[in-house]
Amino acid sequence: MTKSKHWIVTTTGDRSLADIKKDLTKTGFKVKQVLDAIGCITGAADDAVVKKLRSIHGVADVSPDTPIDIGPPDAPVTW
Numbered sequence: 902m903t904k905s906k907h908w909i910v911t912t913t914g915d916r917s918l919a920d921i922k923k924d925l926t927k928t929g930f931k932v933k934q935v936l937d938a939i940g941c942i943t944g945a946a947d948d949a950v951v952k953k954l955r956s957i958h959g960v961a962d963v964s965p966d967t968p969i970d971i972g973p974p975d976a977p978v979t980w
Contacts, residue, residue, distance in 0.1 A: 905931070907966035908951060910942040916959035918942065924957045 912921055923927045929950040947970050953970050
C-alpha cells in the first residue's frame with residue numbers, strides 16, 4: 902500500500918467547489934481545506950487516487966503540497 906501524501910487541487914472555475922469536493926471525496930481524497938478565494942482544495946491521498954483526481958471535471962491540476970518555512974522575524978536568511 903502506498904503512503905498518503907498532501908496535495909493541492911487547483912480548479913478550473915467551471916463547477917462549484919462544493920461539487921468538486923464531493924467528487925474528490927468519492928474518489929478517496931481526504932479533504933482538509935476548501936480555499937474559496939483562490940479556487941483550491943487541499944487534502945491527502947495516495948498516488949493511485951491522485952491519478953483519478955486529475956480526470957474529474959473541474960480539476961485543472963493536482964500538485965504536491967510542500968511545506969514552506971520563511972524563518973523567524975528579523976532572521977538574516979529567509980530562504
